[in-house]
Amino acid sequence: MDFDLSEEQRLLRESLTRLLADRYGFEARKGYAVEPEGWSRVMWASYAELGLLGLPFAEADGGFGGGAVETMLVAEALGEALALEPWFATVVLGGGFLRHGARAERRAALVPGIAEGGLLLAFAQTEAQSRWDLHDVATTAKRDGDAWVLEGRKLVALHGDVADRLVVTARTGGERRDRAGIGAFLVEAKAPGLTRRGHRTNDGRRAAEVTLAGVRVAAEDVLGDPADGLPMIELVVDEAIAALAAEAVGVMAAAQKLTLEYLKVRKQFGVPIGSFQVLQHKAADIMMAIEQSRSMAMYAAMSLEEPDPAERSRAMSAVKAQIGRAAKFVAEETVQLHGGIGITMEYAVAHCMARLGAIEAMFGNAEFHLRRLADTGGLIAA
Structure with a gap:
């Protein structure tokens, strides 16, 4: 290859x-x-x-x-x-x-x-009860002639406070946790009945809580099959996981660079602390975690071409699990090697830690995806 x-x-x-x-x-x-x-x-x-x-x-x-x-x-x-x-x-x-x-x-x-x-676009999917289950949707979409009327509330829509249009998932039929009966709708941010409350996220970015009260969506803004849109939603989220994996590699690389520079200039007992063998071992462990993650990010990008949705989903769960564990390790080690300065927001490595934590939480953390991978038989069949 x-x-x-x-x-x-x-x-x-x-x-x-x-x-x-x-x-x-x-x-x-x-x-x-x-x-x-x-x-x-x-x-x-x-x-x-x-x-x-x-x-x-x-x-x-x-x-x-x-x-x-x-x-x-x-x-x-x-x-x-x-x-x-x-x-x-x-x-x-x-x-x-x-x-x-x-x-x-x-x-x-x-x-x-x-x-x-x-x-600008945003994805409004998360609900108060849904956690990371894409099929747990309480927001409703009811047909009204050729249009649809949306009712519900979405949380933490990334950059939803500035988006011109939002992609909103809503239930067109079935019970709250059914996999069928979910559609995706492209909604004007200024549509009557739609309100947004913007807020800052823990990694310094912006998001919004979105409330929909009788918001009308034209037929041309229905995305995919309104009665069976979950496969499309899962595909888009798998693509998002692959992009997040690559972003995490970049953030980890930034944290590593800052740490290596710090080890060269911070002195103790009259010598740079980077000369201490135990810290060199830690730096080597960080490098290994990043290289493993980079391989998984490449694997994620290649796996998006997998025609079988179940196989693609298993691959993304494996990627998310590995990247999540590596990101937590790199964040903890780089902050630890900086000492007290590492947790101050005036220094870049603290922002690396915050962003890696946010990436870990998006679309399921490592434990969530390990459990999902186990429930579906693992990455490689026995």
Whole structure:
């Protein structure tokens, strides 16, 4: 199997890495974080100029025809910079629903806006009782002529406070935890009956609580089959898990770099603490955890081509379990090696720890996915 990048993929990675190195240092990031939306519109425009926002969409829809490997490269670079912009919410999550569920004419109408940076999306799925079960949906969607009327409440919609449109999961039939009878709907953020309460998340990003009270959605904004939309939702979430795995690798790499630099300059007993063999062993363990995670991120990107949804789901559970455990280990060790400075939010490694914790919690933590993997027979059949 060839793991070498193509010339276009190398150029993409180098261009993005150069942009982030020039304009996304930790001090600059602090400035972006205190902007009204919690991220930089100027950087967002730069991402659009670089082609990142239209990357995974088909050229026929106004995108650039990128695939899972390109998404992995972007996610890792943004992770290493601890970027705050809503690329994941808009391009991976919202964009995934457009790619897999929207009608051709809707994609043609909406994708150019995303690619140019003018349209932001968010995914409103989590409910008070649902935890990480995608099929646990109490929000309802009832047909009213050609339209649908949505009622319910969603929590922690990442960047839902600034999104122009939200992808909302709602139950069109069956009981609350049935796998059938779930649809996905593209809802205008300013639609009558929709209210949002924005809040900051523990990793410095933004999210929203979304309430829907008689919100009407036109037939053209139904994504996929409203009676059996769960397979599409699971596919988009699997793509999101693959992107999160790559982002986690980038965040861990940033934490490792900060730690190695600190070990070289922090002195005790008159010598750099990096000269102590026990700390060198810890640094080697961190490197091994990151390299294992990088392999799993590659595996995740390749597994998205798996035609069997059950096999793809098992692969993503294995990825999430490994990445989650490695991320926790790297976060704890890098903070520990910094001592007291490692837990202060004035220092970048604390932000690495916060972001890794958030990634671990999204779409199921390591324990959740280990349990799901065991329930489905494991990654490799006995």
